[in-house]
Amino acid sequence: MEKKKSKRKINIIALIVILLFLYLVFSFIYYVMTLPIKNIYIEGNTYVSDVEIIETAKIKNYPSLIKISRRKVKKNLRKNEFINSVTIKKKLNGTIKIIVDESKPLFYNRTNKKLVLLNGKEVDNSSLNDKVPSLINIVPNDIYKSLIKAFEKVDYNVITQISEIEYDPDIINGKTIDPDRFYLRMVDGNSVYINPVNIKRLNNYFSVYDRLPDGVKGTLYFDSNSNNNMFKMYGSKEASEVLPSEN
Numbered sequence: 001m002e003k004k005k006s007k008r009k010i011n012i013i014a015l016i017v018i019l020l021f022l023y024l025v026f027s028f029i030y031y032v033m034t035l036p037i038k039n040i041y042i043e044g045n046t047y048v049s050d051v052e053i054i055e056t057a058k059i060k061n062y063p064s065l066i067k068i069s070r071r072k073v074k075k076n077l078r079k080n081e082f083i084n085s086v087t088i089k090k091k092l093n094g095t096i097k098i099i100v101d102e103s104k105p106l107f108y109n110r111t112n113k114k115l116v117l118l119n120g121k122e123v124d125n126s127s128l129n130d131k132v133p134s135l136i137n138i139v140p141n142d143i144y145k146s147l148i149k150a151f152e153k154v155d156y157n158v159i160t161q162i163s164e165i166e167y168d169p170d171i172i173n174g175k176t177i178d179p180d181r182f183y184l185r186m187v188d189g190n191s192v193y194i195n196p197v198n199i200k201r202l203n204n205y206f207s208v209y210d211r212l213p214d215g216v217k218g219t220l221y222f223d224s225n226s227n228n229n230m231f232k233m234y235g236s237k238e239a240s241e242v243l244p245s246e247n
């Protein structure tokens with residue numbers, strides 16, 4: 001008789017353990033299913049505000065964390081022209097982290113009154129027009145696209161030093177020498193000739209002018225296929241070699 005009682009006790013304990021385990025499992029599932037967003041962290045954004053990201057992602061009402069679709073949030077956010085890609089991380093403490101990769105503004109096109117981004121997209125955003133270089137004239141479409149693509153090779157710190165971009169093909173005695181040439185007016189009072197093929201040489205800009213005497217202003221010829229950087233002081237007639245290219 002004692003053996004039967006012992007077995008019954010063991011069975012009851014096992015049943016209690018199983019029920020307790022099931023209770024914990026279902027409680028955890030319920031917790032996860034009903035857990036609302038408690039904290040939202042956003043990283044990587046400079047030009048798109050936190051508020052705009054939260055509203056575009058459709059999470060401003062702090063919905064259930066489990067019901068948020070990463071795919072839908074990414075799809076919604078990528079409708080914004082500034083956003084290249086999105087990474088979303090969710091944690092069981094109710095935290096969601098949105099990490100965005102933005103495309104930086106490249107220049108303002110005065111012709112069509114559009115802000116051009118490094119990803120090639122054109123947007124309406126007048127708040128940044130006076131903070132970026134201005135393209136001041138019309139450029140043939142194929143050269144325009146190659147210029148934007150080429151700027152991906154340029155340090156953004158150099159791009160911020162450009163004041164104006166002018167399409168200025170090299171024409172001598174009626175003969176076109178370089179149809180892809182551009183003239184850049186810099187914020188420091190200097191200027192640069194460049195073309196998409198040699199645009200990476202713009203990364204030498206700071207190092208070149210660091211080697212010049214104080215107060216000297218002029219034009220750098222980065223458009224040449226020569227391995228040397230050519231510089232002409234304002235008022236002089238001839239360009240002279242400054243130093244070998246770092247490219």
